[in-house]
Amino acid sequence: MTSVEAEAIAIRAPRLRIERRAVAWWMLRALSRWGPVLAALVVSYAVWEPARVWLVAPIVAASAVLAARLLVEPWWRYRVHRWEITERATYASSGWLVQEWRVAPTSRIQTVDAVRGPFEQLLGLSTLRVTTASSYGAVSIRGLDRRTAEEAAKRLAMVAELAEGDAT
Amino acid sequence: MSAPTDDAAITAPTDTDPAEQPWRRLSVRVVWVDLAKTVLSLAPGVVAVGFFDVEPTLSTLWPLLLVALFGGLGAVTDIVRWAFTSYRVTETEIQRRTGAFVRRHRTVHLDRIRSVDTHAKLRHRAAGLRVVTVGAGQQNGAGEAALLLDALSKDDAARLRRELLGLAAPAAENADTEPDAEVLATLRPWWVVYNMFSVWAYLMAAGLLWGLFWLVSTFGVDLYGAASRAADWDALGWLGVTVAVLVVGGAVGAIGMGVNFFTAYWKFELARVRTGGSTHLRTRRGLFSTREVNRDEARLRGLSIGEPLLWRWMGMADTNVITTGLSVWDMEQPTAILPRGPVRVARRVAARVLGDPCPLDAPLPRHPRAALRRRLWWATAIGMVPPAAVAVPVASGSASPWVLWAAFGLWPLALSGAVFAYLALGHAIAGEYLVVRSGLMSRTTSALRCDAVSTIAVRQSILQRRLGLSTVSAMTAAGWSAYEAPDVAAGEAVGFAAQAAPGLIDEFAEGLGDDGGHVRID
Numbered sequence: 099m100t101s102v103e104a105e106a107i108a109i110r111a112p113r114l115r116i117e118r119r120a121v122a123w124w125m126l127r128a129l130s131r132w133g134p135v136l137a138a139l140v141v142s143y144a145v146w147e148p149a150r151v152w153l154v155a156p157i158v159a160a161s162a163v164l165a166a167r168l169l170v171e172p173w174w175r176y177r178v179h180r181w182e183i184t185e186r187a188t189y190a191s192s193g194w195l196v197q198e199w200r201v202a203p204t205s206r207i208q209t210v211d212a213v214r215g216p217f218e219q220l221l222g223l224s225t226l227r228v229t230t231a232s233s234y235g236a237v238s239i240r241g242l243d244r245r246t247a248e249e250a251a252k253r254l255a256m257v258a259e260l261a262e263g264d265a266t
Numbered sequence: 267m268s269a270p271t272d273d274a275a276i277t278a279p280t281d282t283d284p285a286e287q288p289w290r291r292l293s294v295r296v297v298w299v300d301l302a303k304t305v306l307s308l309a310p311g312v313v314a315v316g317f318f319d320v321e322p323t324l325s326t327l328w329p330l331l332l333v334a335l336f337g338g339l340g341a342v343t344d345i346v347r348w349a350f351t352s353y354r355v356t357e358t359e360i361q362r363r364t365g366a367f368v369r370r371h372r373t374v375h376l377d378r379i380r381s382v383d384t385h386a387k388l389r390h391r392a393a394g395l396r397v398v399t400v401g402a403g404q405q406n407g408a409g410e411a412a413l414l415l416d417a418l419s420k421d422d423a424a425r426l427r428r429e430l431l432g433l434a435a436p437a438a439e440n441a442d443t444e445p446d447a448e449v450l451a452t453l454r455p456w457w458v459v460y461n462m463f464s465v466w467a468y469l470m471a472a473g474l475l476w477g478l479f480w481l482v483s484t485f486g487v488d489l490y491g492a493a494s495r496a497a498d499w500d501a502l503g504w505l506g507v508t509v510a511v512l513v514v515g516g517a518v519g520a521i522g523m524g525v526n527f528f529t530a531y532w533k534f535e536l537a538r539v540r541t542g543g544s545t546h547l548r549t550r551r552g553l554f555s556t557r558e559v560n561r562d563e564a565r566l567r568g569l570s571i572g573e574p575l576l577w578r579w580m581g582m583a584d585t586n587v588i589t590t591g592l593s594v595w596d597m598e599q600p601t602a603i604l605p606r607g608p609v610r611v612a613r614r615v616a617a618r619v620l621g622d623p624c625p626l627d628a629p630l631p632r633h634p635r636a637a638l639r640r641r642l643w644w645a646t647a648i649g650m651v652p653p654a655a656v657a658v659p660v661a662s663g664s665a666s667p668w669v670l671w672a673a674f675g676l677w678p679l680a681l682s683g684a685v686f687a688y689l690a691l692g693h694a695i696a697g698e699y700l701v702v703r704s705g706l707m708s709r710t711t712s713a714l715r716c717d718a719v720s721t722i723a724v725r726q727s728i729l730q731r732r733l734g735l736s737t738v739s740a741m742t743a744a745g746w747s748a749y750e751a752p753d754v755a756a757g758e759a760v761g762f763a764a765q766a767a768p769g770l771i772d773e774f775a776e777g778l779g780d781d782g783g784h785v786r787i788d
Contacts, residue, residue: 108761108776110775151664155654155657182774195728198724203720232748234748235747
């Protein structure tokens with residue numbers, strides 16, 4: 099996949115790919131989120147007899163979601179997620195069913211964070227989060243190697259410091 | 267109400283050394299106002315007990331006791347607040363200290379101040395008090411004002427406002443129109459029609475009737491019993507009763523909303539005030555409680571006009587400015603520069619605020635038919651959820667078949683919604699502005715300055731990819747933070763994004779101008 103959407107969108111994909119370990123991270127995340135939901139439904143199906151007839155549809159739906167998130171989503175996301183940081187902007191693509199690319203100008207950057215959740219720590223991964231003055235304008239780059247993310251954060255913070263104005 | 271000497275000593279002239287600006291205090295009249303409010307809210311109960319021979323037992327008196335308790339507590343907290351709160355304006359910033367147990371010291375830079383809002387409830391006005399709210403950028407979205415001073419004496423408030431906005435002292439205090447104010451709109455009484463009908467009318471009616479019920483029950487009158495005897499409810503049947511309740515409730519609510527509108531927007535005026543280098547959009551309104559909001563035009567990023575679906579036939583519109591530093595969640599709607607009114611007026615005012623030609627009047631070409639198909643698919647999917655949820659129970663006989671048919675009822679409603687949502691779509695670049703229009707329940711046209719766009723995003727779901735559509739979002743620090751053009755033709759999306767945020771994505775774009783030439787190459 100060389101561009102987000104070959105001819106229709108005339109923008110090239112960001113240059114860099116994310117770590118392959120991110121696939122494992124997405125699998126762990128899917129298990130931790132949808133596993134308990136399915137388990138709770140199955141347990142109530144087994145225990146609570148009068149409600150069985152109402153629980154068939156939710157159980158089927160939850161199993162389908164879990165299967166998709168566990169087996170399809172991580173690999174799909176690995177193909178889509180890409181990133182690139184230049185002097186003037188941060189550019190990243192993400193998503194699977196809903197794909198998105200976003201560009202945030204360096205001159206509007208307010209904070210740069212490297213965030214590491216419990217599963218990410220386990221896998222030595224890190225999420226780079228670049229926020230602008232807009233509460234929806236943050237660019238999150240997931241599945242970076244810990245050191246790569248820290249270096250990128252440091253470099254961005256340095257470049258952003260040079261920009262003038264109150265960045266709104 | 268109280269002697270003005272309370273304030274005189276504290277607010278001495280401050281032309282001394284700027285570094286040694288004295289701390290100023292809130293008006294001590296705040297405490298008296300609080301006590302007076304408590305006494306007044308006790309009055310009906312006292313009258314009932316004293317003059318109407320209502321038996322003073324615990325069951326009739328507990329509301330009174332509660333009111334007295336809370337009133338007393340409120341007065342005590344106000345005394346504490348008054349004693350521990352002080353503020354001062356220096357050359358570069360405004361500082362406020364507050365809190366008895368937890369001391370808070372807040373400093374806001376003068377050049378970060380986006381708005382100064384003065385309001386007064388009736389009790390404040392009677393005591394010559396004003397509540398001043400200072401808005402700055404970073405609290406946007408958090409629903410919290412940067413700095414609130416509750417309350418200052420009227421003169422102190424006027425002086426503080428002048429200091430913060432850099433205004434010169436006016437020749438005549440409280441003159442309605444200064445010579446440098448350009449009035450953009452004033453209240454037309456018939457706008458009340460636009461403000462009487464809404465779902466909130468029923469809530470209002472419920473509140474009014476509930477209050478009335480409790481008030482007269484203090485005097486020993488049973489309103490519910492009287493209403494029960496007034497008509498033969500059994501003869502009407504449940505349908506008749508429902509209709510009667512809806513009609514009566516709606517009428518009471520509509521009248522209440524009308525009265526409410528007049529008290530809130532009495533003497534409404536929108537004006538552009540020029541002072542030195544800056545201009546402000548100022549609104550003034552209110553009969554009993556008054557409110558004045560000054561919005562710095564340098565912070566203005568655009569304007570949006572929302573037209574509610576159910577009332578579009580009568581051309582109803584809400585007009586809001588897109589600006590940094592004013593919360594869109596505030597119940598008092600400081601971003602609204604006009605009351606709900608006719609869309610013609612909204613557009614005329616918008617043209618005067620944003621300048622001619624108004625970007626909101628730009629022609630918005632219809633989106634591709636695929637956008638309609640996407641909405642119809644979604645409507646169908648959503649319409650099928652209730653039938654799917656009841657399918658197994660109905661099939662196995664646990665629920666009767668009419669449940670299934672009722673569940674299908676959502677579908678046609680969703681389909682017609684899809685058509686309206688499609689017709690609302692539109693986007694364009696008009697001069698320096700990016701214009702987007704969308705929304706089902708409220709069709710909102712927003713014009714946002716391109717140079718205010720901070721992040722640009724283009725999104726595509728699987729269905730959108732199949733249909734050749736993309737959603738372009740422009741993020742900004744102002745207003746709702748994100749303004750979207752849903753379902754733009756995919757081939758057009760990058761071009762639109764490039765124009766919405768000039769220069770931002772050029773280095774990542776390739777083959778610009780190859781497909782159709784709707785993209786600038788520069």
